[in-house]
Each structure stands twice: as structure tokens, then as C-alpha cells.
Amino acid sequence: MKRIPVAGLALAVVTLFAAPAAQAQNATKDDAVAMVKKGIAFIKANGKDKGYAAITTKDPQFIKHDLYLVVYGLDGKGLAHGANEKMVGRDLIDLKDIDGKPFIKERVELGKSKPGGFWQDYKFTNPTTKKVEPKQMYCERLDETIVCGGIYK
Template sequence: MKSNFKRALCAISLLAISSTALAQHTAADASAMVRKAVVYLKKNGKEKLLAEASNPKGAFVDNDLYLSIYTLDGKVAAHGANPKLIGVDVSQLRDANDRYFIKDILGAARSAGSGWVDYKWVDPASKALRDKSVYLEKADDLVIAAGFYK
């Protein structure tokens, strides 16, 4: 009886560890989500994309991987993790290294149309300051971004 309990406990522990490992996202996941959003925008229009991107149970939220969509002047148009940010000008927001990372995101969108921006941010899961990378693409008058913790 005790050995069955130990086996069950081991199985549950392994499942928890593997679930945590599966929750970690990659650069490929972030860029794929942004590309999926650009296709969605072209097919369904701006209003539907913004609504879906801000829906916590929508197609563009996967645990700690979600879309942040900005206007070219730095206002949040949609946010998968914090809808209270919608309409807020975040262009002056700085990371832990005092870097204006939103300005960097907007600048990359204007100059190259797409790219990666790295910054330091608090991981909501671990509450630790971590390196984060965000992939972005300019689509119409929006900047669509998704990031992952390294």
C-alpha cells in the first residue's frame, strides 16, 4: 500500500514538473502568435482582433504568452494579460535598466516593420526580475507584439 502511494506521489510530481516545463514559451511561439494575429487582422478586421487579443480566454492568450497591441503613438490598443492598460499611453514606460522599451518597440516597428526587442521585466509567475524578449510586427496602424521570458 505504501509503495503504491509513493508511486502515485512520484507520478504526480513528474506530471507537475513536465507541466511547468511545457508552460515555458520560446521565440518561435512568440513570433508565431504575432504572425497568427496579423493573419487574423487581415481576415477579420481591427475591431475583432482587438477584442480577441484582450479576451483572457481567447485565441491569443496562452498562459504567460499573450499579445500586446499598441498604436504608433504608444497607446495600448489591446492587452492579453491586463485589459486595464487599454487606452493608456505607455510610451514613457521603462524597464528595470531604465530603458524606454516601448519606444524601442515602436521604433523597430517604424523602421523595420518587424523585429525583436529585449528588456528586463518582472515575471508574474515567479515574481523575479527576468530577461524578456518581444517579437513585433507593424500591421496597418498597429504594432502587434508577443514576448517570452528567457
């Protein structure tokens, strides 16, 4: 009878349960939709200055695992960014993902044509893993802005 080393068995068990646990830490589509609606309600109730500041300073109510909010003007200017405050105030309309997709330009165009809300696919750096990963962004229009929150697949 062949004996399995205890260390090998322990590693196998940890590996088996670690992958689902790591995936459980990713936000869901429902989380993204709820977070965007929460962000919009906060901005409406407290004004743009306070709302954008709360998002950009990573107020815990606008962060969930790998999910954070961003706000763009319809001109592609970054107004709030829950993962990278250096994006605020910058013209991001020509920003492209790793595949060359002009995702901000596309997002602005979708925001203008689909004010009720939409999903967008592109690739972006996951702040949790620090790796470029496929991402789905849910966005809704608020006046002359687009409020978005995305999940990594």
C-alpha cells in the same frame, strides 16, 4: 552503509524533474512568432475592434502558457493587451522597465524602421510567476500599429 531517508530521496527526485517541467511550460521563440502572425491574420480578417477585443479579453487562441499578445499604435498608445486590460487606451510611450529602459519608445522606433519583424529585449513581470524577468518580444508592423508577443527567458 548509510541509509538515505525515503522522504529526502523523494524530494530529490521531484526537484530533479520539476525544473525541466516548469521550463516546458514557457512559450518558445517559434510560439511567439506564430502567435503574432496568427494575431495579425485575425485582425486583418475580422477588423481591429474584434481583433483587439479578442486579444484583450484573453481569447484562448491568443494565450499560450506565459505568451500573450499586445498591440500598440505607432504613437505608443496601448490598443490591446492580453495580460492587463488597464493598459488599453493609455499612452505608454514613456513606460520604462526596471532598468530604466524606455521599451515602448524603443519598440515604436523599431516598428517604424523594421516593418518586417524584429526582436526586442527588456524586463517585465511574468504573469505566470509574478516576478520581473528578462523578456524577448517579437513584433511585426500592421499598418499604423505594432503587434507583439513575448517570451520569458
